Amino acid sequence: MTSVMIDTGNYIAAKAAVMCKPDVVAAYPITPQTTLVEGIANYVGTGEFKGEYICVESEHSAMAACIGASSTGVRTFTGTSSHGLLLMHEMLHWAALARLPVIMCNINRVIGPGWNIWTDENDSISQRDTGWLQFYCSSNQEIFDTVIQAFKLGEHEKVSLPVMISYNAFILSHTSMPVYVPDQKDVDNFVKKRIPKWKLEVENPITFGNIILPHEYELVRKEMQEAQENALKLIPEIAKEWKKKFGRFHGDLLEFYKCEGAEYILLSMGAIGAESKVAIDNLQKEGYKIGLARVRVIRPFPIEEIVKLGKKADLIVIDRNISVGMEGALFSEVKSSLYGKTDAKVHGFIAGLGGKDVTFGDIETMCKKAMKGKTKDHQVWYGLEEV
């Protein structure tokens, strides 16, 4: 029977992870992820979590321990934030190149210096190229559902890659919301036992990570790319199966909100994506023909879906991150997807860095500026430069 749990994003993520019965959780606490691993530790205490919980001495070790465990064919989970994620960087590449489906929550937090524990997305955006699949959530229910779906997706024989589920510090990680929690046996049926693509075992000795020559290495990278492309097809399938079994749907690669007849489509992610729905409601009331496409997945990047949007509307992109010296990641990748396929205009804004609040009012203001053509060729710093 489905029950309702009212709790914070972190405790909800802990619940979802434990329901997938990972064999090993290795974690190191960091604000604002702390209550996630604390939540799992609580389940060790209550006996609900029966796996191995390894307290390690750093995030680099946390990921290394998950990699070691995953190499033996078992299910693994961890969580981190900001500097913790950055300390894992080497091991993130390692997990992906080894094709090990480690599942991890990352709570989006600002990077220092400038000590700041509020949210922005530069931590996970800076790990885009590691080969991990990346999801961005906008509610606690979506966190819960996405964590469970991530185990199924990452461990799928056509993918076998690690998955990162990101959500915003405090706005989601420490905010309580009611979440529907399904029966354990229904989760068991949805996420089957992991069948590893390879594993270390005494009966079948192999060496892993040996020397590899240039041609073979290039093929490893190519097969990773193909696995990400497979995920593009599998994410919608898994979301559909979830909807059929549990009745909830948060979108697949993107979540479309009131896009019918829209002349402008707003693209945003995470908590700003949730706030954007309120802005779209208000803008439509005022007569603006604008809809929302909330980007849930940036790796693999939903190129085809973005092109479809660009063929029917001009696009407005809000980034809570910046690749300094260029622009926000979503802005760049949306334009890159459209190149040569449509002549849609793409308006870009940078907003909410350092945890700066982005309200529906702010989003409405940005959209209105874009729709009135009052943007620039570069991505506009909302609130910091006149347009």
Added chain:
Amino acid sequence: MKKYDVRTTISYPTKGAMGKTGNWRVFTPILDKKKCVKCLRCWIYCPEATVIRNKDDTVDIDYEYCKGCGICADVCKVKAIVMERVGEKE
């Protein structure tokens, strides 16, 4: 042998995966079987498994793959193995 259908860096147990490494040798272990007491320390310590253990616990050296590291000579308590520079005797 179990093989896995995934492109990553898995190596399966196989003889001489890196080719005939015997030609890497600068020093060659020379075994004097008359001195050998069959303690098998050389067989235990050889990092390349190129000391071959016979049924009667005598040993032979596989010169096709022995890289000449000299560990066997070092651990031999009766000095039945000595290292000679390649080409010195010829």
